[in-house]
Amino acid sequence: VSLCQKGREIGRAYGGKPVGSLAGIGEVLGKKLEERGFDKAYVVLGQFLVLKKDEDLFWEWLKDTCGANAKQSRDCFGCPQEWCDAFL
């Protein structure tokens, strides 16, 4: 079950979940992210925050890092965004 689907899992432990459990990130992309050091979901969340929650930049970064396409990136972006909306 990927995180943040339809906002129902907002707030669930972003914590120890692997990055592959983010929406839009499957096995392949997850592996690539892990290779780059983004092995946990919260690290991606951190990157999102570092990029000042800018969707475009986040998308660029994701594309560069693991070759995600627009849809994957959008899905993936939705998770941290909702999380931030809920908790920040």
Add this chain to the structure above:
Amino acid sequence: MAAAAAASGPQQLSDEELFSQLRRYGLSPGPVTESTRPVYLKKLKKLREEEQQQHRSGGRGSKTRNSNNNNTAAAAVAAAGPAAAAVGMGVRPVSGDLSYLRTPGGLGRISVSGPESPLGGPGGASTAPVAGSKVLLGFSSDESDVEASPRDQAGGGGRRDRAALQYRGLKAPPAPLAASEVTNSNSAERRKPHSWWGARRPAGLELQTPLKDGAAEDEEEEGEDGEERDPEAEEPLWASRAVNGSRLLPYSCRENYSDSEEEEDDDVAPTRQVLKDDSLSRHRPRRSHSKSLSPLTAKSAGSRLETSVQGGGGLAMNDRAAAAGSLDRSRNLEEAAAELGGGCDQVDCSPIPRYRVSAKKLAPLLPPPLPDMDSTLDSSTGSLLKTNNHIGGGAFNVDSPRIYSNSLPPSPAVATPASLRINHANHTGANHTYLKNAYSKPKLSEPEEELLQQFKREEVSPTGSFSAHYLSMFLLTAACLFFLILGLTYLGMRGTGISEDGGLIKNPFDETFGKIQESEKNLMMSTLYRLHDRLAQLAGDHECGSSSQRTLSVQEAAAYLKDLGPEYEHIFNTSLQWILENGKDVGIRCVGYSPEEELKNITDVQFLQSTRPQMSFWCRFRRAFITVTHRLLLLCLGVVMVCVVLRYMKYRWTKEEEESRQMYDMVVKIIDVLRSHNEACQENKDLQPYMPIPHVRDSLIQPHDRKKMKKVWDRAVDFLAANESRVRTETRRIGGADFLVWRWIQPSASCDKILVIPSKVWQGQAFHLDRRNSPPNSLTPCLKIRNMFDPVMEIGDQWHLAIQEAILEKCSDNDGIVHIAVDKNSREGCVYVKCLSPEYAGKAFKALHGSWFDGKLVTVKYLRLDRYHHRFPQALTCNTPLKPSNKHMNSMSHLRLRTGLANSQGGS
């Protein structure tokens, strides 16, 4: 140019320089770390290219392309570019139109890039929100949303992708395009975008082949379209295109929160459809090639892929172009030309065709020489034209050949392509529209399908059970009738034993008649027959009530026989003897003076009786009927008795449960009171550590309830005495009178400080409601509220009332709620609400959506009114606003504490 020079060497920038450069452009970048560095580098590049373009175009004033507004900016630019190109083409758009056109682009930009990105208003047009909202279709969200709207796909051919592609940083190309867009006067300007687009596309295409996103593709195609189109044609195009960008976001949001989205599809679909068609048709004239391609590709399953590829190509091109400058562009063009020459693939399957299409467009688009790319462009144009010719003969989709052949202008004159294109529009427009419709319609029904199925489940059961009910009744009646008739028939049969009699009598005759002479046999037989008949008749009469005599005395029998004939007299005794000896039932029974008397010989026989009374049909029927009725009545009585007993038992059981519950409630309250009293005593040593029982009772139960609750109270007291170890019952003398008191004896330094977890209370709002996560206006008066409870966790029968109360209390300022229904069985915890009008529903939406309730995040969707009525027919007649049942506002207690504002909920 300084910018160009600077652009050529971004790699040498240090982090600080990069940071400052970005700041120079008005960006507010985050920390430049090793993971964010490449991203910011790209951004810087784009910004620089933009700057270059703007410089080149002389700062037309459309320079507002804010780096932050990637999405729509790209779209807008793209749109602007085509528009400009179109103008250049000779369509004569007005510059005002362009800026006007830009508005949707700007709008899209706004919506896409989100509120945080500052918008650089292009050329003064800033009616973005207005224009956008009209066509805000929003994202198609992820696949789980049914509404993955074909509309989006069809209409936008992946507008989503386009927008996404915009993300890619289609900044530089749009910027120049925008710049060129703005100015009508400079045809060169216009042309630049075109060529740029074309250049970009070829370059992008081959660079972005691995890319599978489709945004840029569509975008570019759209852009191309825009380039060639007139302003007003551009506008809807833009709107749709920009909308696409913005559409992506809101749409998905709408998907999320609006069931009516799916249902609204019906309503909105036509408009969208129309919009798309219009755009399409418009596109067609403009850029028939790509247009035909885009809708067609959109139609295909992998549309997104295709568009993305193309878009990606475009984007890449943009990037390239931006980065490399004119050199790249020309190179790209040549590459593009080469690509085109590479042969035609199916449009749907590969980016190349699209690419080609773009290139083709380029060809016609390419107007008079461009400022810096003229030479290259011309050559490219020529090659492109050639390839166009080549392609025209290729195996493109249906429209393409037509388009291509038409579009292949003998000369690169602007006017010709434009006019040709317009002609194409006539042809292809119809096709596109038709195809689009065909494609969209089935998809359109999908969202409806989902909702239909949602309610179908409930629908089926009522109607099914209806007919099932009748069927069962009918079967039951039939069975009853059948058994009745069977019983009657059986009973009727008992009276007719004549034939059997004959058979039966015959047998004994054979056995015991051996001793009797042959001559007498027949006589005996006939005697017996006669006797039997007479007796049967008599018995029948007796049974039917018409005669009071059942038996025939021997003398009478003899007399009767004598009447029949003289020969019978002698045989009478023999017959009697035979009957006596014969143990079987021959239909005649010999009875003595008393029924139990044993008959030894014929002298004891006094009466003759028939064992098989013969009755008339009517008599039989009547008897049978009466018997059956009696039996049925007895049966029903028995069943009723059983039911009554069961009901009574159930009632008693429920009552017991209720009483127990009350008792436990009371016990809990008492314990709370005692505990708090104990705590108060800890702090305040003046208080007595015990509490008199009557005082506790009087403080917990209202005076008017005391009599009612007496039993409960007594049980609670007994329970406490027997089962609660922390409370001790003592007798104390207070004020001169003896009281039974309770003393709390648990030391307070224990785990009694249990956190009171709020149950069924509102806990604040998770996020502010803005345009991104809520619909811009209320769509219907019906809402579906999700995640209000977990059916597995709820206990008891009355929890749904608490939920209803909570909702009413949350919307207490909104007196437009007329019907609430809690779906107790839904896994998602759904509550359905109907309001007086969409405005009230919107208010309720704002109050509920995104709030935390009982630790769960509540979401709200709009539902279609007719579906709601279908499911809850009782809601049809509801029109009195509902209010919370009491003024306590229990569910808002936490909010009150926290915010101090009981009811005012934030929100947009």
